[in-house]
Amino acid sequence: MGNNYLVLFCLIVVISCEYGVAGGNLGRRNFTQSVVSPTQEPCYRCRFLILQFVSAVCPRLRGAKINVDQLDDIVASDPKIKNMLNNIDSMGGNAVFWMNLAERSKQAKVFIRCPQPVRNADKPKLRFNTNGTFKIVNFADLHYGEYQGLPLGKEQDNNSTRVMQTILRIERPDFVVLTGDLITGEFVFYNPEFYLRKVFNTLEERGFRWASTYGNHDNGFTSTRESIFAVESTFSNSYTQTDGTDDLAGLTNYYLLVYSSNATSNVTNEVETPVLIMWFFDSRGGFDMYGLKPANVDETVVNWFKVENAKMKKKWGIVPALAFFHIPTRQYRAIQATISIRSDCVGLVDEAVVTQDRETGLMDALVNSDTVMTTFVGHDHDNSWCCNHKKMQICYNRHSGYGGYGNWARGARVVNLKEEDITHRLNYVRLENGTIIDAFPKGSESTFKL
Template sequence: MGKLFSSLCFALLLVVLAESKSLESKQLKPKIRFNPEGKFKIVNFADLHYGEFPGTDRGRAQDGNSTRVMRDILEFDTPDFVVFTGDLITGDAILVNSTGFIEQLLTPLLNAGYRWASTYGNHDNGIATTREQIYATESKYENCYTTNDGTDLLPGLTNYYLPIYPSVESVGETPVLILWFFDSRGGFDPNGFKPSNVDEAVVNWFITKNAELTAAWGAVPALAFFHIPTIDYEDVQDNTDIPNRDDCVGLVDEAVVPQDRDTLFMQALVNSGTVMTTFVGHDHGNAWCCTYLTLSICYNRHTGYGGYGDWTRGARVVELTEDILQMRNYIRLENGTIIDEYPANDASQ
């Protein structure tokens, strides 16, 4: 019993030290704030799938088009922050280190000076590619806010949160918004196949950490980003006439392929008292939002020219106001058109 207790204490110490180191690293970066107008705009890029046909004209054309889509949408919307919601690459097709493809997809952000954060998808690993390689490449750049919050002992890599602060700096300030990122894993790497779910250990970490933050800061509203939808998305889509429901809007054009088992992850988000909306990718033919219990659940738009499907590419754009934290989001298509504003309203260009 003494050895077991010592081992548990040592493991807990490692988690605490790792989280402390991650928090220290995060604090070295400039705080993310609402802009001077009291607004905060996020562009979500999902399912880029760079490197799908490496070394071929088809592959170069696809990746070039994906870069163009991102560059144009960034020019249309000029966001305050960018989120990559998984499947940055098609890792199972890449037979060399993925660094070159990651640097290529970051080019539009680096050229314009945008800050970003990522959560990884089931294709962000493969025969010669690991999530750790992608993370190492991203982390070279000061505008990268992808981290792991000391959760490297938990299943998955991109499990972390980012506080968003008021537009005006003050002494002892607290965040007005939190962005949560979760790794739904999946696919395979040189060590074998990975479960495609947000593991129970990560769910428990979120419950504990959310309670700690609520005790310290109050119930700060939050958004959650992960790649593979939960079974709840399937329940909503299969049992809802989404195009004709007042509290839903968007594209429904393929079946939901959810996480491989229910780890009560969505239940934890619903019961959090803080999470307002979830954003996922994975199913390229879906780009809808609906209310679900205490929150809204949304699909992002398929952004990349890699991956299956010929739907018009685009991105989901999220706009928040600081004073009452009102939120709207919409799809910006690659041609500049705005569609599917949520909550439903007349979108303006």
């Protein structure tokens, strides 16, 4: 097999097999069996380059199913994508690789299917229960896939699944939020979909609805945000979305609306008004073939939030909101430095705050929104505290997974809301052994049946 065929072989495996971000419905092979055996694995350097290529192309082709030879115009018009292909070409030592690939792909039936944005309209409305309550469980930093192929890795993942199962069984939440680092992408050298499906199946098979925002470790050699989203989008109970444009930096920037328990009680001009908004922001991070990625919620996202929040206030008035993102802002560091002399804070403080890599104005925008009540982050495994901050509360979620560093008991942060007064809320940490700790705000336990 010549060099050019070797690169073609890698590309066919990557784009078409169950490992990849593309190829019809994920998990189904869409290649000619004579081209490659299902048991053969891709060359990983080639795979990494192809993942970056698909991640760059897919935002321009959301929802499109296109033959490889139909991408010529995109390649020609975008120097970054063209450079990616040149890097792939150099592996095979053939400057006309793309032309040859296009010709051969007609027989190999290679194509790319890009992840499609999922919209609220495609899912049943989220509602408060008939008893007027809404409960959210936050799982953060699950870190599946560490020590891949080793007994320790399997043990860690099984323990993480047990944590999720135990807390879900006890809490029976109305909604679940996954606040980033689903996997440890830099250590998953093949088949990241296997680990992602472990996470999502734990929720789907038990009938729980959920939404995600991704973390810095979700990017890796074989995974990108786009590839994770493509897998997650195959689950009917996932409410994870993208904004559906190229305008915002990152992928999981979106909001979800939660409505009253009574569909007729909060209607204006025959249109139902939400009673709660959940915002999700992508703090990005990790790396790709070009190096480290920015680790912050970009200004484009902050400005988008300001505009959308203003529209909502004009349309609906003040609707209480929660915000979820993975990497804490610098305000978390400043507040943690004062916890020892404050009386309002609750929870674990056992490591320095590792913040987003620069200030983009996110927290100021949330504080001044008049709507956001609480922010929830992950990232720092040995912190799980909550404090008041100006007009809001800011909280760490609990380290949930057995992957990643940290020796404290695993758990999840649980948020309890009442429709009659959503601003009066209670959250706490449910540990894997079933106990409740760190109820916040102090003194709120009596108004909720725990």
